[in-house]
Each structure stands twice: as structure tokens, then as C-alpha cells.
Amino acid sequence: MEHIFYGKSFSRPIGYKIMFEESPRDGDHHVGGDEWTLPNCRLCETPMHQLVCLDLKDDRLSELRGEHCEELALFSCLNCSMLWEKQFFKLDFPNQSAAVIKQEQEEFEKADDEDQITAPLRHVPVSLVEMEAEDYPTSEERYDELFTALGTAYFGRVFGKPLLAEDELDLTCCECGQDMTFVALITGENDFDEKYGDLFFGEVILYFSLCPACHILKVEAQSI
Numbered sequence: 077m078e079h080i081f082y083g084k085s086f087s088r089p090i091g092y093k094i095m096f097e098e099s100p101r102d103g104d105h106h107v108g109g110d111e112w113t114l115p116n117c118r119l120c121e122t123p124m125h126q127l128v129c130l131d132l133k134d135d136r137l138s139e140l141r142g143e144h145c146e147e148l149a150l151f152s153c154l155n156c157s158m159l160w161e162k163q164f165f166k167l168d169f170p171n172q173s174a175a176v177i178k179q180e181q182e183e184f185e186k187a188d189d190e191d192q193i194t195a196p197l198r199h200v201p202v203s204l205v206e207m208e209a210e211d212y213p214t215s216e217e218r219y220d221e222l223f224t225a226l227g228t229a230y231f232g233r234v235f236g237k238p239l240l241a242e243d244e245l246d247l248t249c250c251e252c253g254q255d256m257t258f259v260a261l262i263t264g265e266n267d268f269d270e271k272y273g274d275l276f277f278g279e280v281i282l283y284f285s286l287c288p289a290c291h292i293l294k295v296e297a298q299s300i
């Protein structure tokens with residue numbers, strides 16, 4: 077069966093664009109940084125990359141907030157093939173640390189030395205800007221246009237119905253079996269200015285989902 081990834085139903089719920097150089101007002105959201113203690117990648121054994129930190133004190137993200145859940149880090153290894161398969165992490169919010177639960181990647185392919193992205197990524201403040209009508213994939217034309225905007229006008233999308241490149245997301249939590257909450261997607265194919273650091277990590281979108289009950293963070297990838 078062919079999947080349809082656009083249409084009227086994609087105009088809600090409300091989503092936000094992760095944008096550089098908008099004046100940050102609501103919350104201390106940022107790209108990069110190293111506030112969280114992240115596990116080393118099981119495949120290439122190098123430190124993982126903290127990609128985006130969302131400030132959960134921002135009321136727009138209140139559904140992700142819990143006791144001691146003040147900041148949510150979205151992360152992955154960007155230097156090997158691990159990011160191409162599903163990854164599950166357990167988050168320890170009070171200590172701002174994470175552990176690997178499961179990585180489904182078996183084949184190991186490491187980026188060449190000259191292509192290695194050093195961790196941590198540069199800390200750059202970002203804003204969450206509410207999407208406008210043209211930012212939702214309500215038609216095939218808009219769906220196609222969004223893949224151009226993603227990675228040029230903005231770095232990722234928070235909430236909203238996920239913009240899908242290849243397939244539906246599997247949001248089942250690996251611990252409790254309930255549906256996880258889709259949090260954000262981030263594109264690895266982008267052409268942002270070097271002043272934000274090295275953010276190109278391939279023709280891929282990473283999708284991040286959270287189980288609010290188990291504090292499991294799931295990362296899955298689709299190629300674009």
C-alpha cells in the first residue's frame with residue numbers, strides 16, 4: 077500500500093520550526109552544547125553529539141514536562157552508520173544523562189577521518205517559531221516544497237504531524253508498549269553557515285520520540 081504523507085489532516089497539531097537568528101524569547105533552546113552526559117556510541121566508540129536541547133520550561137512544550145524534566149536533549153552519533161537504524165536511550169532527567177538501551181544497527185561503517193564531526197557541537201541559541209500555513213504538508217506541492225525549506229530556512233521541526241520522507245514512524249515504546257510522543261525531526265542535509273558549526277551529517281532526517289512514562293528516547297532515520 078502506498079502511504080500518503082500529505083493532505084488536510086497534516087495542518088494540525090501545531091508545530092514549530094527550529095530557527096537560527098530569530099530573537100530567542102521563549103525559552104533557552106539551543107543547538108549543540110554539552111550539558112548532558114551522553115553515552116559513547118556502541119559502534120564507533122566516540123562521544124555522541126548533543127544536537128538540540130529543548131527548554132521544557134517553554135509552555136508550548138508543557139506536554140513533555142514532568143518532575144525534574146526541565147530540559148530535553150536530542151542526540152545521536154553522527155559519525156557512523158548507527159544513525160541509520162533505530163536507537164533507544166534511557167534518559168535520566170535529574171542528572172541530565174543518558175544510557176543506550178538498544179541499537180538495531182549491525183553493519184558498521186564509519187565516516188572517513190576528514191568527515192568526522194567533533195563533539196560537542198557548537199552551542200548556538202535557536203528559537204521555536206510557530207509554523208505558518210505553508211509549513212504544513214497539506215498538499216503534494218507543499219510536501220515537496222517543505223524538503224527544500226527544511227535545511228535552508230530552518231534546521232528541524234518540533235511537534236506537528238511529522239514530515240515523513242519514507243515511511244510511517246513506529247512510535248511504540250520498547251519498555252511499556254504504549255505510543256510515544258513525537259517530539260522533533262532534524263535534517264542532516266543542510267547548508268547552514270559555518271558559524272553554526274558543522275551540522276551536515278548526510279541525506280537523512282532523524283526523528284525523535286519520547287515516552288513520558290518510561291523516559292525512553294527513540295531515534296529513527298529516514299533518507300531524503
Ligand SMILES: [Zn+2]
Nearest residue numbers: 117120153156
Ligand atoms: Zn558511532
Ligand SMILES: [Zn+2]
Nearest residue numbers: 249252287290
Ligand atoms: Zn514507555
